[in-house]
Amino acid sequence: MRKDSVFSKTTGLVFQIAPVVTLSTILCALLVIPFANQNAVISFEGDFVFFAYLLAFGKFFAIIAALDTGSSFEGMGANREAFFSMLTEPAFFILLATFAMFTGYTSFSDIFSHFFITDSHYVLIYSIIGFFLFVQIAMVENSRLPVDDPKTHLELTMIHEVMILDNSGFDKALIHIGSYLKFAIYGALMYNVIVPAGWNIFLQTALFLAVQVAFALIIGLIESFRARNKMNKNPKFILTISAIAWIAFVVILILTDKLS
Amino acid sequence: MTLLLFFIISALMSISIVLLKNKTITKVITIGYALIHIWFTIYCWTNLNKTELSYFTYNSAGVLLLSVLSFLTIPTVYHGFIYGAGDDVKKFNIYHAALIGLMTFMSGAYLANGMTVLWIFVEATTLAVAALIYHDRTEMALEATWKYVFICSTGIALAYLGILFLGFIYGRGDAANLSFASFANIINNANPLYLKIAFLFVLIGFSTKMGLFPMHTVTIDAHSVAPPPISALISTTLMNVGFLAIFRVYTLFSSSSILPFMNHVLILAGILSLLIAAGYMLKAKHLKRMLAYSSLENMGLVAIAIGVGGVGYYAALLLLVLHSLTKSSLFYQMGQLSRVLHTFNLDECGRYMKLYPAGALVLMIGMICILAIPPSGLFITEFLIFKGLVFNDQWLVLIIAILLLCFVIYAMSTRILHIVFSNPRNADSLRLSDKVNPVETISQFVLLGVVIIMCFYQPPFLADLINQSIALLPK
Amino acid sequence: MVNYLIVLFAITLMYFASAERLIIYIRLIAVQGLLLCGIAIFELKEINGANLIFVVSETLIFKTILIPYLLSRIVTRSGISKVSRLAMPGFYLLILSIFALLISVILANSLINPYINTIYMAIALFTLFTGLLLIVTHKLIISHLIGFLIIENSVFMFSLAVGNEMPMLINIGILLDIFAGVLILGFFGLRLKQHTNELTMLKD
Numbered sequence: 001m002r003k004d005s006v007f008s009k010t011t012g013l014v015f016q017i018a019p020v021v022t023l024s025t026i027l028c029a030l031l032v033i034p035f036a037n038q039n040a041v042i043s044f045e046g047d048f049v050f051f052a053y054l055l056a057f058g059k060f061f062a063i064i065a066a067l068d069t070g071s072s073f074e075g076m077g078a079n080r081e082a083f084f085s086m087l088t089e090p091a092f093f094i095l096l097a098t099f100a101m102f103t104g105y106t107s108f109s110d111i112f113s114h115f116f117i118t119d120s121h122y123v124l125i126y127s128i129i130g131f132f133l134f135v136q137i138a139m140v141e142n143s144r145l146p147v148d149d150p151k152t153h154l155e156l157t158m159i160h161e162v163m164i165l166d167n168s169g170f171d172k173a174l175i176h177i178g179s180y181l182k183f184a185i186y187g188a189l190m191y192n193v194i195v196p197a198g199w200n201i202f203l204q205t206a207l208f209l210a211v212q213v214a215f216a217l218i219i220g221l222i223e224s225f226r227a228r229n230k231m232n233k234n235p236k237f238i239l240t241i242s243a244i245a246w247i248a249f250v251v252i253l254i255l256t257d258k259l260s
Numbered sequence: 261m262t263l264l265l266f267f268i269i270s271a272l273m274s275i276s277i278v279l280l281k282n283k284t285i286t287k288v289i290t291i292g293y294a295l296i297h298i299w300f301t302i303y304c305w306t307n308l309n310k311t312e313l314s315y316f317t318y319n320s321a322g323v324l325l326l327s328v329l330s331f332l333t334i335p336t337v338y339h340g341f342i343y344g345a346g347d348d349v350k351k352f353n354i355y356h357a358a359l360i361g362l363m364t365f366m367s368g369a370y371l372a373n374g375m376t377v378l379w380i381f382v383e384a385t386t387l388a389v390a391a392l393i394y395h396d397r398t399e400m401a402l403e404a405t406w407k408y409v410f411i412c413s414t415g416i417a418l419a420y421l422g423i424l425f426l427g428f429i430y431g432r433g434d435a436a437n438l439s440f441a442s443f444a445n446i447i448n449n450a451n452p453l454y455l456k457i458a459f460l461f462v463l464i465g466f467s468t469k470m471g472l473f474p475m476h477t478v479t480i481d482a483h484s485v486a487p488p489p490i491s492a493l494i495s496t497t498l499m500n501v502g503f504l505a506i507f508r509v510y511t512l513f514s515s516s517s518i519l520p521f522m523n524h525v526l527i528l529a530g531i532l533s534l535l536i537a538a539g540y541m542l543k544a545k546h547l548k549r550m551l552a553y554s555s556l557e558n559m560g561l562v563a564i565a566i567g568v569g570g571v572g573y574y575a576a577l578l579l580l581v582l583h584s585l586t587k588s589s590l591f592y593q594m595g596q597l598s599r600v601l602h603t604f605n606l607d608e609c610g611r612y613m614k615l616y617p618a619g620a621l622v623l624m625i626g627m628i629c630i631l632a633i634p635p636s637g638l639f640i641t642e643f644l645i646f647k648g649l650v651f652n653d654q655w656l657v658l659i660i661a662i663l664l665l666c667f668v669i670y671a672m673s674t675r676i677l678h679i680v681f682s683n684p685r686n687a688d689s690l691r692l693s694d695k696v697n698p699v700e701t702i703s704q705f706v707l708l709g710v711v712i713i714m715c716f717y718q719p720p721f722l723a724d725l726i727n728q729s730i731a732l733l734p735k
Numbered sequence: 736m737v738n739y740l741i742v743l744f745a746i747t748l749m750y751f752a753s754a755e756r757l758i759i760y761i762r763l764i765a766v767q768g769l770l771l772c773g774i775a776i777f778e779l780k781e782i783n784g785a786n787l788i789f790v791v792s793e794t795l796i797f798k799t800i801l802i803p804y805l806l807s808r809i810v811t812r813s814g815i816s817k818v819s820r821l822a823m824p825g826f827y828l829l830i831l832s833i834f835a836l837l838i839s840v841i842l843a844n845s846l847i848n849p850y851i852n853t854i855y856m857a858i859a860l861f862t863l864f865t866g867l868l869l870i871v872t873h874k875l876i877i878s879h880l881i882g883f884l885i886i887e888n889s890v891f892m893f894s895l896a897v898g899n900e901m902p903m904l905i906n907i908g909i910l911l912d913i914f915a916g917v918l919i920l921g922f923f924g925l926r927l928k929q930h931t932n933e934l935t936m937l938k939d
Contacts, residue, residue: 380907
C-alpha cells in the first residue's frame, strides 16, 4: 500500500482534473517568455494577452475545483482569490500596454528584444517601474504575504490555502510545482525587463540565475518583515498596485512627450 | 473720483466704528453711511454708463441692483439697531462695521466692469458676511459660518478657474484688463468648448452666492442662522451679486454659438432648484429655513427666466427687484416674530394674530406677495416667464415648474396661516412675549406696498433701466 | 526638468487617495508646495524679477511652511484620530481617483490650446478632481480643508501654465491662496472644538 490521493465523495470530474489543468496552463504560458534576444517557443502578435489569460484559465479551474468540493470554506477562499486576481489584472495589462506603446510591438519577444534599443534616457525608469510592479504582481498572484499567508492555520483568514484544503498526494504536488513555476515565470519577466537583450549569452545565463536568486531573496525579505494585511485592507492594497501602474502609464506619456 | 471718495469714506467709517467704543456714535455713523450710500446711488443715476477708476462702470444692470440695495439700507440699519439693542458694545460695533463693509463691497461688485475686479469684491463679501453670521456666537452659528466660508471659498476658487479659462481664450496680452467690453470682440473666434467650460465653472462657482442649484446648501444654512436684518440683506442683495456675475458672463457669450447650451443649462439648474426648494419646504420646521427655501425657489425662477429668453429677460430682472423687496420685509418681520414668540420652530409658534396683529398682517401680505398671488408684482413676472415658455414650446418645463410652484404655495401658505391663526401644536410653549411696538412694521408695509403697486404700474424709469440692461441680449 | 516635477506632483495626488493618516496628508501638502515652487522657478522665465521673487517666496512660505504648520497644530490640538474617516470605504475613493486621472487625460487631449501645455492641463484637471473627491468623500473638517488646499494648488498650476503671458493672473491666484489660508486656518481652524469635527447640526 502506498500513499495515494484521496478524493472526497462530493467531488466530481472537475476536482480530479483541475490540478493537471493548472500545471499544464502554466507550462504553456512558459513557452511564451523569450530569453536572450531569441524568439520564444510560441510567439505571435498580442501574445501577452494569451499569456495572461492562460494563467487566468488555470486559476479558473482551481476556483471551480474549490467550488466543486461543496465546502463553504473553500467557496469563501475561491471568492477572495477571484476578487484579488481581478484587481491585479489591470496592473499587468497597463504595464504591458506601457511597454507596447513605448517599443511599438505587441509580442513579448519583440518587446523585450527592442526594449533597450530605443534611444531614450527614460529606459532605466521603465525598468525600475516594471521590476517593482512585477514583484508586487507576483506577490499577489502567488498568494504570498502581505496579501495571503501560506502558513496560516486559521481557516477564516486563508485565501489560497483554503482552496487546496481538499487536495492530497500527487495533485497537491502538482499545485505546489505550479506555484514554483509561476514564481520562475515572473522572475524571467523581471529579468527581461532589467537586463538588455543584446549581451553575451553566457553573461545572460549567469545574470538570469542571479536575478532569480535575487528575486527569491526579495520575496523572502518581504515575507519576513511584513505581517499579513487586515482582510478589509487587502482590496485597497491590491488596487493601489493598479493605481501605481496607471500613474506609471501617464508618467511615461508625459516623459515621452506623447501627451500634446 | 466720486467712487474713490465713496470707498475711502466707507473704510474710514468702518474703522472708526471699531475703534470708538460707543454705541450712540456707532448708530450715528451707520445712519450717516446709509445716507451717503443713497446719495451715491443718486449720483450714479445721473451719470449712467460713465467709467471711473478704469475698473468700474455705472452700467444699467449694476445701477438697478445698486438702487435696490440703497432702498434697503435704511430698513436694515433701523432693524439692526432694534436687534442689537441688548448687545454689548464690542459685538454691536463689529456687527455694524461688518455691515458697512458688506454694503460697500456689494456696491463695488455691482459696478465692476471686469471679471477679476468683480471676483475680488465677491470674495471680500464672503469675509464680511462671515463676521455677520457669527454674530450670535452659538454653536449653530459657528457651524453655519464655517460651512459658509468654506463652501463660498471653494465656489470662488471654481469661479476663478472659469476666469482662467476665459483668460486662455484671451491669450497673450495684458490680462489684468479683462473687461467685458474687450472680450466681446474675440468671442466669435473662440473654441466653443472653452466657452462652455468657462460658463459652467462660472455658473457653479457663483451659484454659491446666488443660491442656485449646484451649491445652494450654504445659503440655506446661512440664512436660517444669521440675525434677521442680515438675513434680509444677504438673501436678497447678495444673491443679486451672484446673479449679476452670471448674467454678465451670459451676456458676453450670448452672441456666440453656445447660446442654446447656456439656455439649457440655466433651465436645468432652475428646475432642479425649484425641485429642491419644493421638496424641502414641505418638510421645513424652522421658519427662517422655509424663507431661505423660498429664496432658492425664486432664484430658480430667475434662472429659468434667463434661459427662456425674449420676454424672460425683462421678467428676470423685475423678479429680482421685487423679490428683494418682498423677502427683506419678511425677514425683518422674522426679527419681530422672534421677540414676540421667542422661537422660530414651527411647532411652537401660534396665535400670532392675537399677540401682534400688525406683524401678522405683514406676514399675510408678505406671503401673498412672495407666492406671486395677484395683486403681487411677482405675479406679473411669473406670468411673463410662463408666457415666454409657451412661446418657445417648452411645455414640459412649464408643466414641471407650475407643479413645483403649487407645492411651494401649499407648503408656505399652510405654515404661515397656521402661525397666524391657530394654536401652537406644542401647547405648553406659550411664553411671555415682549411688548413690540407696531411702529416697527411701517418699513415692511412700505416695502410690500411698493411691490403691490408695481403689479399695476411700472414706473418708466425702472422699465427703461431694465430695458437698457438687456439691450445687448438677443431678442 | 519641469516634466519631472509635474510627474512627482501627480504621484502625490494619487498618494492622497490611498493614504489613511492625516499626518501623511499634511506632509503631502507640504511636498506639493515645494514642487509648485520648483515648477514656478523653472517655468516662469519671462516675467520680471520682482514678480518672480514674490511668486516663489509666497509659494515657499505659505504653501510649504506656514499652512502645513497650522494644519499640524490643528490636528494635534484637537486630538482627533490620526486616521481620516470616510463616508464611503476607501476602496471606492481609489477607484474614483483612477477614473479622475483617466478623465483628465482624455479631457486634456480634447482641449488642445495653443496657449497652454497639455501636460499642465491634464495634471491641473486631475488636481481639481482629486480635491473635489476629497471634499465629497471625507467627513472630517480637516479633510475638507485639505481638499480645498488641493483645489487651490490646481488653480495655481493653471495660472502657472499661462503665467508667462499673463502674470497678473498668478498674482490674483496667490491672493486667493493668502485669503483662504489666513481666514480659514487662522480663525476657524484654531477655534473649532473637538466635537464640531463633523458638521451635523444644521439639517432638515
